[in-house]
Amino acid sequence: MTHDSHKYKSQFQVIFKEYYNPLCNFANSILRDSALAEDAIQDVFTSFWQKSKVDTIDNPKAFLFQCAKNRAFEVLRSKKKMSDYALKLEREYTDVLAIEELSERYMLKEKLFRKIAELPPQCQKILKLSKLNGFTYKEIATELDISVKTVENQIGRGLRLLRLKMATAL
Amino acid sequence: MNIDRIIGRFLLGKQSQDELKTLEQWKTDAQENLKELQGIQQLWRDSQGLQDYQDFNVDSALAKLESTLSNDKNVHHTGSKVKSLLSLKWISGIAASFLILFLGYQYMVTQQTTVVGSNRTVHLLADGSSIEVADGSDLILADSNEKVFKLKGSAYFEIEKQENTQIEILTDYGEIIVVGTAFAVQSTDDYTTVSVSEGKVNFNIANGSFPLTAGMTASFDGQSMTVHTLSSVNFKSQVTGKLIYDSVPLYQVVNDLNRHFGNKILLSEEESNFGCKVSSVFSDLVLADILQELSLTIGLKFHKEENKYVIDSVSC
Structure with a gap:
């Protein structure tokens, strides 16, 4: 299959769409800058297109996360922003956590994020404030002008629904 | 007993003694309840890491990448023009061989599916x-x-x-x-x-x-x-795997699910009795899971008869 064939392009697009968001979030966890993270992942995919063959890589997920990790730390070094925290993170990502485990972790986050967005509006809003913004139940109640009792109820219901959705997705 | 609320409080460890007793009873009522609570606790832990998780714009990123690659390709083609001319003789020889193969292939194509x-x-x-x-x-x-x-x-x-x-x-x-x-x-x-x-x-x-x-x-x-x-x-749902409902009356949702799954749901009461509205997105779910979700969101009750699901009532 050549790079120009329609089948190759659509295979590449499927991979891009599946991994772009979790890869950007992964890079952002290193770079702490969403614009830089997006640039880094653009570089990763450009190189992936130019130098690799989508249909010959057995595990594109591990491959892409490995490239994303390398690229993100390269960017930090080139900008001389390699802090103690970043050094510690690099060691952790290299020594402690295998890339396979890291990529699984981010793919799980992606699924959770997508499935929360599929919940009914009220459940979705409350779970997002709780899990994405880190609000307490009381803060959510104040923010949405509802009772804490309603928040507790919607958190329980939202998680029961989310479990059903995740059971099928995983 | 509102089990949703008790679960919501239990996750923060704020449940009262009475609520804890109710939850323990609910867990022992059915094996499935215990599994559900364990699954919810796992989800609660997994979703702790979602803080700061963002939704990057995949479509615009893909368009940007395609534009970069297309520019790159044009540059590459100009650079390789001389080289291409040199290999023209070789190409014409190879092309003749390919023509023969191609005609043979075309003949085969017309002979098969x-x-x-x-x-x-x-x-x-x-x-x-x-x-x-x-x-x-x-x-x-x-x-x-x-x-x-x-x-x-x-x-x-x-x-x-x-x-x-x-x-x-x-x-x-x-x-x-x-x-x-x-x-x-x-x-x-x-x-x-x-x-x-x-x-x-x-x-x-x-x-x-x-x-x-x-x-x-x-x-x-x-x-x-x-x-x-x-x-x-949702007419594209067979391809995307997604069914999206935004405040849609239940009887229309049922008709749409019948369209998607091939007439698998029977309404056992008059359509007009089902005034509830559904707001949810279902991705790559089987019908049983969708009905299970609807039982949580709008109190839908159903049972299975042979290979069809019969809707008995709703309580929204």
Whole structure:
């Protein structure tokens, strides 16, 4: 299959769409800058297109996360922003956590994020404030002008629904 | 007892002694309840890491990447022009060999079935029309001009309108004649369903022709034809795997689920009794899981009879 064939392009697009968001979030966890993270992942995919063959890589997920990790730390070094925290993170990502485990972790986050967005509006809003913004139940109640009792109820219901959705997705 | 609220409080460790007793009782009532609570606790832990998780714009990133690669390709082509000229002699020799192989291949193609799309691929026609083929489906070319196709499974068609040209799709239960429109076809061993998003198509079966316009969905199982008018938002669902409902009355949701899953739900009460509205997105879910979700959100009660689900009541 050549790079120009329609089948190759659509295979590449499927991979891009599946991994772009979790890869950007992964890079952002290193770079702490969403614009830089997006640039880094653009570089990763450009190189992936130019130098690799989508249909010959057995595990594109591990491959892409490995490239994303390398690229993100390269960017930090080139900008001389390699802090103690970043050094510690690099060691952790290299020594402690295998890339396979890291990529699984981010793919799980992606699924959770997508499935929360599929919940009914009220459940979705409350779970997002709780899990994405880190609000307490009381803060959510104040923010949405509802009772804490309603928040507790919607958190329980939202998680029961989310479990059903995740059971099928995983 | 509101088990949702008790779970919500339990996750923060704020439950009272009475609530804890109720929860313990609920856990012992059914094995499934225990599994559900364990699953929820796991989800609660997993989602701790979601803080700061963002939704980056994948479509614009893909467009940017394609533009970069296309510029890169142009530059590369200019640079390699001299080299290309040098290899012209070689190319002409190789081309002659390929021509012979190609003619042989064309001969073979006309002698056998040609699958032009399967498993979520997009097949583009010369006039810009596109056909998206769902997972586990085959789109087979039935003439060399790409005007007649045979479909096994599901596909979504966006056909450009052209004078004096029509596309035909052949299925086990009828043929679909198209001039210019967007529509979905689901062709199974048991029935064929046609759902029109835009324009008009004719659904021809053995004893007649059914003209279908935007918003209409028709299903034929060899015996009877059922036609409904629905919102066309989900007509591509066989390809995308997604069903989206935003404040949609339950009876319409049921009709839409019947369109998607092939008449698997029976309404045991009058449609008008179901005044509830549904707001949710279902991705790649089986019907049993969707009904389970609806039982949590709108108190839907149902039971299974042979291979169909019967809706008994709702309590929203």
